[in-house]
Amino acid sequence: MRTTDATDAPATATAADVGAAGGEAPARVLDLRSDTVTRPGEAMRRAMADAPVGDDVFKEDPTVNALQERIAERLGFEAALFVSSGTQSNLCALLTHCGRGDEYIAGQSAHVYRWEGGGAAVLGGIQPNPLPHRADGTLDPADIAAAVKPDDPHFPRTRLLCLENTIGGRPVPLDYLRTATGLAREHGLATHLDGARLFNAAVAAGGDPFEQARLIAGNFDSVSVCFSKGLGAPVGSTLLGSREFVARALRWRKALGGGMRQAGVVAAGALYALEHHVPRLADDHAHAALFAEGLKDVAALDVEPAQTNMVFAEPAPGLTADEVRARLAERGVLCAAYPGRLRFVFHLEITREDTERAVRTVREALEGSSTR
Ligand SMILES: *Cc1c(COP(=O)(O)O)cnc(C)c1O
DSSP, rough: SSSSSSSSOOOOOOGGGGTTSSSOOOOSSSEOOOOOOOOOOOHHHHHHHHHOOOGGGOOHHHHHHHHHHHHHHHHTTTTTESOOHHHHHHHHHHHHHHOTTEEEEETTOOOOHSSSHHHHHHHHOOEEEEEEEOOSSSSOOHHHHHHOSSOOOSSSEEEEEEESSSTTBOOOOOOHHHHHHHHHHHHTTEEEEEEEEEHHHHHHHHHHHHHHHHHHHTTOOOEEEEEESTTOOSSSSEEEEOOOHHHHHHHHHHHHOOOOOOOOOHHHOOOOHHHSSSSTTTHHHHHHHHHHEEEEEEETTTEEOOOSSSEEEETTOOOOOHHHHHHHHHHTTTEEEETTEEEOOOTTTTHHHHHHOOOHHHHHHHSTTTTO
16 A cells, blocks of 8 residues: 555645636635645534533533533444544553553554654553555455564563554445454454544445444444544544543543543534534545546546545656646645645535536646646
């Protein structure tokens, strides 16, 4: 697997890039860098403004409590913990599952290994054991089994398997999740799912998205879900697990500075997203598919078919990803550029018309006479 994934790399385009080529200013900048760029709409803002609140460190914020109960019930867990970010959620999970000198297994491109500042090692003395991904983003069960170390004082204690779904915009097959987590349990490992985009995976599976999300999540001891990605809330994630696990994670959240007092103001955005924005992820997936389809004959770009809300594309030889990114930015379409690869993410601020405009813009930037 290539090393860019379903993560949110720092923005590489700025508003200053837009319209830099002169000519007619685009109607509106289409920001396809990430699904984290969404802003709360009127109804979500109203829910946030009207939310009943209390001191959540005293467990007295009714909105935080409601969100925690609702997501736990939706995903079939005993308990949930509202946290400030997906990174804090994964870190609380690692610190709860593992102690100093323990080790967790994750993919080399996994957010929890690659994109979280090494938090588990920095703050917990927990060593990662990163494994290569197969082409579909999964880890080879044989590699997982081989990575588990024997009980011997020479070795760190292998404690935890961390998987990610979606990974690189791809849903992970349910039977793979069953196999990999079953294998982990056979070896005495706990299991954690970084489900930042769990609901994208659930929607991609078809049928009732909450039912699908429960089927995915049910394989794991703990699950992290982000509300600030495709679900469109401004802030927040939840960490789910048993009552006992969440009680221990709560101590870590406090130690990490994550006790947030009248957090119901932001939890209300997450609760609103959970209640209103899950089925609509299918629109983002449809827009991503439309975008990829609309560009498949563009010679300058090798576009991968969309599986959820992301489209990845490789520029043809002689063209760098950053050059393509800059050309699109001049025309009012922002995307993320990685070495050799571009990422376009579809979210609730992007309509079908926007998607069609984005297709026209890319085609024009790469093959039209207006190309530099
Ligand atoms: C975004 C993301 C996270 C972390 O979420 P933040 O809220 O940005 O800290 C974790 N895992 C995956 C897969 C993500 O995409």
